[in-house]
Amino acid sequence: MTFEIIIVLLTLIAMLAALVMDKMRPGMILFSAVVVFLCTGILTPKEMLEGFSNKGMITVAMLFLVSEGIRQSGALTQFIKKLLPQKQTTVFKAQLRLLPSIAFISAFLNNTPVVVIFAPIIKRWANYVKLPATYFLIPLSYVTILGGICTLIGTSTNLVVHSMIQEAGMKGFSMFELGKVGIFIAIAGIIYLFLFSHKLLPANRPDNTAIEDEENSSLHPVEAVLGARFPGINKRVSDFDFKRHYGAEVKELRRNGHTYTNLNNVRFREGDTLILLADDSFIQTWGESSVFIMLANGKDHEPAQKKKRWFALILLLIMIIGATIGELPAIQKLLPEGIRLDMFFFVSVTTVLMAWTKIFPPRKYTKYISWDILITIACAFAISKAMENSGVADLLAGYIIGLSHNYGPYVLLAAMFIITNIFTELITNNAAAALSFPLALSLSQQLGVSPMPFFVVICMAASASFSTPIGYQTNLIVQGIGNYKFTDFVRIGLPLNIITFLISVFVIPQIWEF
Template sequence: MELYFTMIIIAIGIFLFIKEYFSIDTTSILIMALFIVSGVLNPEEGTSGFNHPATLTLGCMFVVSAAVFKSGLIDGLSDKIVKIAGTHYIIALIVFCCISALISAFVNDSAVVALLIPMALSVCRDTGIAPSRLLIPISFSALFGGTCTLIGTSTNILVNSIAEKQGFQPFGMFDFSLAALCLLGVGFSYLFLIAPLILPKRNTTVENEFTNTQDYTSEVTIVQGNKDIEKPIHKTALSTDFSAQIISIKRNGDNLLIFDRYTTLKEGDVLKIVISPDKLIKLEAMNMYKISGNKKGLNDAEHPKILFETMIPVGSDLAGSSLKEFKFRNIYNCSVLAIRHREETIHENLSEVTIKEGDLLLIYATKEELNQLIQEKLVILLSEYTKAKINYKKAIPALVIAVGVVAVAAFGLTSILISSMVGCLLLVTTSILKPKEAYEAIEWKVIFMMAGVLSMGTALKKTGGADLISDFVYNTIGGLNPQITLSLVFLVTFLSTNVLSSKATAALMTPIVISLATAMDLSEKPFLIAVMFACSLTFMTPVSYPTNTMVYAPGNYKFNDYLKVGTPLNVIIWIAASFIIPYFFPF
């Protein structure tokens, strides 16, 4: 009976992951709760993910990475990066891809991409290179870099920890680096030679600044004295002078279900319009329309507001809630005037729109107000790039500690969990990070997601579900050549990751491939490596990996762009991995 419950709960979890009714961390905790309530796992087993080595290691690495970023060391290289990258498109492509891969091998890839996006956009504005020509390669390169070390991605840590808990020898820091570097070489060959021929070329003119080429949905109200009152839509200044598209009209509290270009506007009408940001500010300056959500006005002399284009990064507390639920205006005293979610136009009331990671927000705020949002990791700034100042008194010790964490684990002196914990303690006790800063550095949504998805693997192992699935797989393909079996495992894993989260896929696949390797009397290592690589190297959709989601809106991409660029790369990597992994990790 417990096995049936396990399969049903996992099926529910997969459905919720795909449909995205809830955030990924909420779905993960829901799955954990269902396992406990159904009796499949007792409370101690169900919540064991919170003290699992993978979860603890990941939390510590968040703190170590934050210390390196906060020190300004990486920002200190920004001037040289931007200067070199600004010489030619191919040079920019190579520079940003190499930087992205290199840094992502050791620190959180989402943080790396969040740092590089504004830098890349700065180069695009100066050179006329379309952002769509750079951002997808930056994201893909971060994924390749993350596979190169044990700490490169949370997926590597997760798979390694599950295997270690089941009694298998853990991987070292650089055990699979050579195999990963071979795949990185294959990936870079594609990104430098083939991808430029496929990547879309949008927003390529210098005159079209990135911040001025995006259309947003905004809500405006017609005020008394407006010259557009009693005019048909197609003759209003809103249409002729501002090229705004009216998508809905609310009159006396009711939506007009039918309207066309001949419909006349009335005083008090609330219009939802699609308009570019630069024209939006000009519209406000004419005092004919009141922009909803503008608490103090755009041109308050005592509190001057500036137009900022920002993005919701991975782990932002804003993600998963609406501005109204978050009490955004009351807390931060600034206004969100427009929202862009991927390429789709949002029709709902802006204050009630559920914000998602990767969304762009057009914010009117003072620089001080915006800095508060940035410091609290709610948004990252896209409209301009300002590098952090290097604090050498903290930067050098932070770098030494970070290198020490990696080196101690790499030489096998202790586990990565112990070395990262000691590193965190040193960062806090030496005041490089304050305890509050260390706490805020941890992406708690990811921690809760890890704890939740780990319960799936625990349930599969406890109820025999992993053995049952592996027996089915063994009876189906067990007679095939081990290399073909490995190839099919890689294929199923990366296809699953393109619709599920990478961590959920890893938690499900790891116990299954361990049982499969045991049944086939083969080494478990090549299968574990296949799961690690396949979960990270997913390029086919914008939701397959957080970094892919992050570049979607800033690059002005469409869903099909990922299919066109990512599918060939995924197929190439799948074929290459089928030969490279067994070469370095024999069966």
């Protein structure tokens, strides 16, 4: 075992431990690992920085802005209001209208704004029609994940793997190629939620948001989900003057299905849901702040102009159709050399048009980009390169092949799914893809088979974060607003993980041959 292999293995173990213990934001943890590789000569400065100029990473950045433009246009709010039945209905009938439609939307938009907009509206609607909101909120998060695996732009992980394939000198995915397996998983997952969500999910837990201030009737409850940039993370509630910082009073804190009203010794954590007592200016002031992932006060906000909504949707449609048609060989032959009508081209044009037509505020565009995700993605490329350069990928691949003896690529495909899926539940989906990709590439090379089935299974496994609330931000959001316990996710999510595993392992080799 060489010095480089020992350094990379020890660094990866330390990185995984830091991610699991949530010592820092994932981007900084991965960047720290990359700096270690730079200092030990495993990576050159050029290799370290390549991820920061990668088309896939920059495409993800601009997709954040496109999603924000759609959110601010009011198109999603109007859509969900028309979709929700306004008369008495059953859980099954309501889910039949909601789940497939939301899955379709999330195939083309970032999951987080979809859940941030839909979750409070669905909760308020469920109370109105006297149905348990808990039967809809976890399914809301799950179907955005299921929809996301069906297209290239549905989740950042698909774009990361796509870019890594291209970096390795192979042809990446087309817009709907992953849908060849993703659609089977999505349909099976939605049917599973139709049949079992009301049996496996709890009925409404006590929700004490009806807090009134006797001295000042202008104050009302606001639900706020804490983001990673909240300055009080890991501080005691009693040690952090929330009212001085934000002009609101913390009345309750919800975490893992528990409601804390005695807050003196409770520490703030990312994903906590706070019940605040605030006035009407609170959401206007902090609504676009990255400090809070979601704010809801039980009221509808002023919708954007109808022309703005339609223009935003037309731009989105042109982007999707353009990127799909532009990848066709017949179209590429007609274009001058140097011009490629791919997703990067169309998302760049769409972002600029949305900025200049003020569909999202162009002066605030940096607020709408999740920089930690981008740094995580950029560092993922460097970590993958370090695993290749040091020989760690070949070593681990040979070890896995040795354990499986002569069972063939099907068993190794299943092993890759399990490894990636465990990583994504414990750390982040993009970091999971970064660790799994070089392993998959080396496995296929040593076996002498096509690597594409392994690459596709990484996409499916890295997104299939159903069993814990910590693996996906949308799960964290609905955990607080629905007052779910950790065990609720395990109970309903683990069978969905198994469904995704079985379909992936059996269907992928039929479409992408070894």
